[in-house]
Amino acid sequence: MPRRKAVPSEQLGLLEVRSKTAPCVPAIRKVVADWRKSNYKGVTDTTQALLNYWFKTDHRLPNGRPFWYHDSQREAMETLVYVYEVARIRRHKELLEKYAHDMPGLRLLQYDDFARYCIKMATGSGKTKVMSLAIAWQYFNAVVEGKEGYAKTFMIIAPNVIVFERLRTDFSGGRIFRTDPVIPPEMKIFWDFDCYMRGEAERASSQGALYLTNIQQFYERSDKGAEQEPEELTAVLGPKHQASQLEIGDFDQRIVKRGGPCLILNDEAHHTHDEDSEWNKVIRRLHSAIPNGLAAQLDFTATPRYSKGALFTWVIYDYPLKQAIIDNIVKRPIKGIATGIQEGRSDVASTRYKAYLSAGVERWREYRGQLSPLGKKPILFVMMNDTDDADDVGDYLRVKYPEEFGGDKLQIIHTDKTGEVSKKELDKARKVVREVDEAESPVNCIVSVLMLREGWDVQNVTVVVGLRPYTSKANILPEQTIGRGLRLMFRGLTKDYTERVDVIGNNAFIKFVEDLEKDEDMELETFKVGVDKLIIVTIAPDPQKMDKDITLPLLSPILARKKTLAEEIAGLDIASMTCPPLPSREGDKEAQTFQYEGYDIITLQKIVERDYTIPEAQTAQEVISYYAKRIAQDVKLPSQFASLAPKVREFLEIKAFGRNVNIEDPAMTKAISTNVAQYVTVKTFVNALRALVVEELQPQLLNAGRKLSETMPFPFSRPTLDAKKTVFNLVPCENDFEKRFAKFLEGANDVAAFAKLPDPFGFVIEYTDAVSNLRYYQPDFVVVLHDGIHYLVETKGREDVDVAHKDRAAQIWCENATLLTGTSWNYIKVPQKEFEKLQPTQFSDLLVFASARLI
Numbered sequence: 042m043p044r045r046k047a048v049p050s051e052q053l054g055l056l057e058v059r060s061k062t063a064p065c066v067p068a069i070r071k072v073v074a075d076w077r078k079s080n081y082k083g084v085t086d087t088t089q090a091l092l093n094y095w096f097k098t099d100h101r102l103p104n105g106r107p108f109w110y111h112d113s114q115r116e117a118m119e120t121l122v123y124v125y126e127v128a129r130i131r132r133h134k135e136l137l138e139k140y141a142h143d144m145p146g147l148r149l150l151q152y153d154d155f156a157r158y159c160i161k162m163a164t165g166s167g168k169t170k171v172m173s174l175a176i177a178w179q180y181f182n183a184v185v186e187g188k189e190g191y192a193k194t195f196m197i198i199a200p201n202v203i204v205f206e207r208l209r210t211d212f213s214g215g216r217i218f219r220t221d222p223v224i225p226p227e228m229k230i231f232w233d234f235d236c237y238m239r240g241e242a243e244r245a246s247s248q249g250a251l252y253l254t255n256i257q258q259f260y261e262r263s264d265k266g267a268e269q270e271p272e273e274l275t276a277v278l279g280p281k282h283q284a285s286q287l288e289i290g291d292f293d294q295r296i297v298k299r300g301g302p303c304l305i306l307n308d309e310a311h312h313t314h315d316e317d318s319e320w321n322k323v324i325r326r327l328h329s330a331i332p333n334g335l336a337a338q339l340d341f342t343a344t345p346r347y348s349k350g351a352l353f354t355w356v357i358y359d360y361p362l363k364q365a366i367i368d369n370i371v372k373r374p375i376k377g378i379a380t381g382i383q384e385g386r387s388d389v390a391s392t393r394y395k396a397y398l399s400a401g402v403e404r405w406r407e408y409r410g411q412l413s414p415l416g417k418k419p420i421l422f423v424m425m426n427d428t429d430d431a432d433d434v435g436d437y438l439r440v441k442y443p444e445e446f447g448g449d450k451l452q453i454i455h456t457d458k459t460g461e462v463s464k465k466e467l468d469k470a471r472k473v474v475r476e477v478d479e480a481e482s483p484v485n486c487i488v489s490v491l492m493l494r495e496g497w498d499v500q501n502v503t504v505v506v507g508l509r510p511y512t513s514k515a516n517i518l519p520e521q522t523i524g525r526g527l528r529l530m531f532r533g534l535t536k537d538y539t540e541r542v543d544v545i546g547n548n549a550f551i552k553f554v555e556d557l558e559k560d561e562d563m564e565l566e567t568f569k570v571g572v573d574k575l576i577i578v579t580i581a582p583d584p585q586k587m588d589k590d591i592t593l594p595l596l597s598p599i600l601a602r603k604k605t606l607a608e609e610i611a612g613l614d615i616a617s618m619t620c621p622p623l624p625s626r627e628g629d630k631e632a633q634t635f636q637y638e639g640y641d642i643i644t645l646q647k648i649v650e651r652d653y654t655i656p657e658a659q660t661a662q663e664v665i666s667y668y669a670k671r672i673a674q675d676v677k678l679p680s681q682f683a684s685l686a687p688k689v690r691e692f693l694e695i696k697a698f699g700r701n702v703n704i705e706d707p708a709m710t711k712a713i714s715t716n717v718a719q720y721v722t723v724k725t726f727v728n729a730l731r732a733l734v735v736e737e738l739q740p741q742l743l744n745a746g747r748k749l750s751e752t753m754p755f756p757f758s759r760p761t762l763d764a765k766k767t768v769f770n771l772v773p774c775e776n777d778f779e780k781r782f783a784k785f786l787e788g789a790n791d792v793a794a795f796a797k798l799p800d801p802f803g804f805v806i807e808y809t810d811a812v813s814n815l816r817y818y819q820p821d822f823v824v825v826l827h828d829g830i831h832y833l834v835e836t837k838g839r840e841d842v843d844v845a846h847k848d849r850a851a852q853i854w855c856e857n858a859t860l861l862t863g864t865s866w867n868y869i870k871v872p873q874k875e876f877e878k879l880q881p882t883q884f885s886d887l888l889v890f891a892s893a894r895l896i
Contacts, residue, residue: 061562063161063345063356064141073116073123081119083127086674087185090225091178092122099817100222105803106533107817108222110170111370113360117160117171120358122178124158125337131156133355147354151316155328156337159310159356163365164343164524165372169208172197172306173217175339177224179304180249184231185674192304192336193249194296196327198256198320200309205239205255206475208308212236212253227674243295250299252292259293259323293327301333310340314347343524350560362527363561369539371527376554377404377545379570384547390430391437394508394547398423398434400570401506401545402442405485408503411577414754417530419503420477421486424550426509428455428490434508435488451486477501502526504543507550523554531756535800537775538756545570578761580773580799581754589768589794591823591831592746594862596854598807599740609733610684615691620725622699625712661704664713665689671719672726689722697722742861749823752802762787767796778873779821782836786824789884795824808850810843818847820868826884834887835870844870867891 076082081092096115100108110118130136133150136158141147150157162168176195183191197212199205211217215236218224224232234249239258296303305324307313313320328335343362345353352359365371382396391398401421408419423438425431435453438446452473476482478501487499505526526542544554558565582590669685693704693713702709712718749768760780761771764787774780774797786795798804798820805817822834833851837844848870855866869891881887 061352062359062361063159063352064144064147064354065136065357066359068140069120069124069357072128073120076123076127077119081122084122085126085182085186085188086671087181087228088122088126088178090228090674091174091181092119093814094225095174095222098222098814101805101817102220102533107800107803107805108533110174111167111368113162113166113365113368113370114171114174117162117358117360118174118178121158121160121171121175121339124357125156126182131337133157136357137354141354150355152321152325154325155335157340157355158337159340159342159345159353161345161352161356161359161361162341162343163360163362163371163527165528166343166360166365166370168308168341168343169211169217170221172308172339172341173211173221173223175306176251176304177218179336180234181228181231184233184248185228190302190336192302194299194301194303195249195251195306196292196296196303197251197253197306197308198324199254200256200312200320202255202257204309205253208253209238212251213238215251237292237295239292252296254292256320256323258291259319293323293330296327297330297332301331302336303327303331303334304336305338307338307340307342309342311342311344311346313340314345314353361561362557363563365527366563369536370529372529372540372542374523374527374554374565375541375543376551376565376567377543377570378567379545382570390425390433390508394434395437397506397508397545397547398438401504402438402445403571404543404545404575405504406445407575411575411579412503414579414581415531415577415756416480416754418480418482418485418501420484420499420501421504421506422499422502422526423486423488423506424509425488425490430508431455431488431490438486438488446486448483450483451488452484454487454489499526500528500530500532502528502542503530504545507544507546507553509547509550523557535755535757537759537773537800539758540756543568543575578757578771579754580757580761580769580771582750582752582768583770586765586768587750589766589796590748590750591768591794591796591825592748593804593823594742594746594858594864595744596857596861597741597743599853599857607681607684610681610688610730613688613729615688615696618692618696618725618729620697620721623697623712623715623718623721625698625702625709661690661693661710661713664704664710665693668719668722671723672730675723675727676730685726689726692722692725740857740861745862747802747804749796749802752799755799755801766792766794768794769796769799772797773799776838778838779836782822782834782871782876785881786822786884789882791826791828791884793825793827795822797822806847806850806854808843808846810846816843816846818850820851824884830865830867832884833866833868835868836873836876837870838873 081089084092095110095118102108124130124136128139130139133153137144137147137149160168160171162171179192179195182188183193197208199208213236215234218232218234233247234251235244235247236251236253237243239254305327307320312318315321324335324338340353340355345356347353362371366373377400379397379400382400384397385393385395387393401423405419405421412419423434425434431453435451439448439451454473473484473487477484477487477499503526505523523542523544526544529540531538531540544551546554554565665686666682668689669682672685672689673682690704693702695701697713697718698709704710704713713722752769757771757773760774760777762774762780762783764772764783766787767783772780772783774783779797783795783797786792800819805819808816808818810816820833821836822832824832824834826832833855835847835851848868851868855868858864858866869887871887871890875890876887879886879889
């Protein structure tokens with residue numbers, strides 16, 4: 042499937058990206074970009090396989106929907122891998138000296154005893170997914186590679202119970218590792234991993250373990266003096282969790298018992314700059330107690346700022362809110378301009394802010410009407426100055442609008458002055474968080490003091506009404522002001538809809554939003570409150586045009602990655618393999634005449650030694666085992682290690698040196714242990730096996746077909762065309778060329794029906810790319826002619842390296858569909874420049890392009 046495409050900044054009314062960032066980020070960003078071009082040179086084979094699977098392979102979830110990691114998640118993970126594994130930076134001082142050496146006066150961490158990195162990612166951009174990838178990367182390197190310094194034990198620490206509840210949804214029972222494409226199929230045999238939530242007892246021993254808790258588990262709190270906890274501590278820790286005596290100190294003891302190293306991941310870690318906080322003291326105590334200490338501490342947050350506003354100096358990756366908005370990773374905030382609306386002269390909040398409340402309700406009603414066909418329910422979020430004002434406004438809205446906000450349709454959540462949910466509200470707040478986005482939830486409006494902070498991952502907030510005089514004493518950052526309204530409502534459904542959250546408020550609140558614009562160096566779009574009406578374009582099947590419906594047959598996959606190659610490996614003809622004879626000792630005849638891939642022995646040695654370093658071996662069997670493991674990983678079939686080992690031995694004994702040799706002889710053991718010998722051996726086997734990794738299956742007709750009219754309604758923000766020959770109310774087009782092509786199909790007399798194949802319909806064709814990765818391809822259009830012939834059509838502006846593979850896959854699908862259904866299916870690719878030169882009037886005119894047949 043195509044990745045989510047970034048929306049150009051000019052479409053968003055945003056200035057060009059020039060965001061201020063942390064001291065080390067610019068230099069790290071540059072070296073990581075160069076390193077990416079080298080195809081991740083310098084990483085372990087396991088890391089290479091993981092990065093390739095995560096970011097260069099197409100994925101589909103169990104429910105059939107396409108899945109891709111966003112560029113921000115890829116870049117965050119790449120940066121972490123580069124700094125830890127390639128650059129091997131383990132201390133804050135070293136980080137600053139290497140990447141911020143031209144910025145004197147930066148303050149060093151007081152405690153610099155282990156690697157510590159901060160990942161800054163905008164609210165809603167998927168920090169939790171990066172956490173899961175970081176865990177898998179460390180675990181597989183520890184288990185598969187046996188690398189020192191990599192962790193098999195992990196602890197995620199949340200700042201409060203609300204964040205813990207959210208994380209538990211993802212990690213309980215290892216859910217995220219099953220539902221997301223975290224673990225490559227060929228590595229599942231190594232995955233022996235348990236996830237423990239706070240309070241859960243230890244189970245049977247596993248190689249790896251994750252412990253999820255909130256920081257309060259580690260505080261020994263007696264009832265005596267509990268009320269005297271300093272406000273500063275509450276600001277860091279959130280409301281106290283009443284931990285049982287069994288829980289206190291439980292996880293840290295179990296982590297110590299497992300041995301080290303351990304990786305600590307702090308979520309919503311914007312408080313961790315205080316090195317003397319109890320949070321950091323707990324982590325340092327763990328480092329001292331765990332054998333081999335901590336592998337690293339990873340701090341994840343959208344707002345890693347010191348009290349005066351500067352970013353933490355250990356930030357290694359920065360994905361700012363502005364970029365997330367441009368990339369459509371979060372909703373686009375739209376600032377409401379309330380011309381003519383003024384605060385009333387009253388100390389009663391509902392009277393003073395009546396006009397703003399009315400404007401917010403009216404905007405919410407517009408969203409309700411527009412979202413109803415899409416099966417979504419909008420949430421109105423109102424922020425007040427104090428609990429009395431919140432109660433007054435909540436009561437006013439319930440009485441004024443009983444149908445929409447009466448009874449449990451409106452929830453008032455009280456927070457303390459730090460933004461944390463007050464103790465007596467905690468149970469209600471947790472229930473609201475869990476259920477508010479569900480269709481069955483009665484809640485239409487939440488009224489709160491301050492903006493609810495971290496952990497409030499509500500997706501359906503569409504209107505935020507801010508009615509409070511924000512000041513610096515509020516201890517809240519501008520991004521946190523609208524952060525809870527940024528998460529996407531339609532994530533994963535379609536890549537072609539730009540979501541928005543409308544922000545309305547009094548002058549003091551809007552001034553605070555403008556501070557956010559200054560911080561992010563951006564200018565938000567605006568709308569005139571009460572004047573500019575909301576329009577959400579919805580694409581849906583039109584009941585009046587069912588005669589234009591098209592059925593696409595469901596065929597079984599014809600490509601699959603083989604789970605076993607044992608028979609193929611056993612049948613490999615070693616004698617027929619092609620490779621130059623390896624030198625058996627330095628300076629011999631073979632060394633002087635050696636040529637491989639255009640390199641002589643000296644040049645290849647220099648090239649190879651940068652990326653290939655074989656562990657020092659004592660026996661030939663050690664060398665064979667290492668080579669077999671490398672080959673199995675490269676072809677993504679590590680379970681075939683045992684089958685490969687005897688073939689590798691045969692290769693080294695009868696082929697590699699151009700003659701039969703005794704590899705048990707110490708001199709020959711040394712000869713087969715060189716980096717060049719490793720490189721040639723691995724490459725020779727990989728080239729022989731790669732074509733065998735993916736097998737072609739006999740296609741079968743699984744279902745007579747799915748009708749396009751079964752597509753659920755979906756929102757759309759790109760160009761559309763009103764057409765009579767399509768089953769949909771509008772033709773959704775990704776670009777202007779597609780719109781011109783759709784207009785051509787509408788006017789072509791030989792076309793009976795057509796449709797742009799929409800993402801939510803989920804029609805894809807499997808293919809393999811140039812390096813044998815399984816990928817998914819979605820053609821652009823389906824067309825039916827009056828004579829009953831069906832066509833898949835690809836409109837192409839420019840071609841990439843995989844176009845030929847896609848063409849071949851589409852042609853094969855059409856041949857199989859024709860054979861299995863009896864309906865004639867054909868494939869045509871229409872290049873934009875040639876289409877514009879041809880100026881066709883009939884679909885039959887396009888048959889000139891059908892010459893691009895399967896070769």
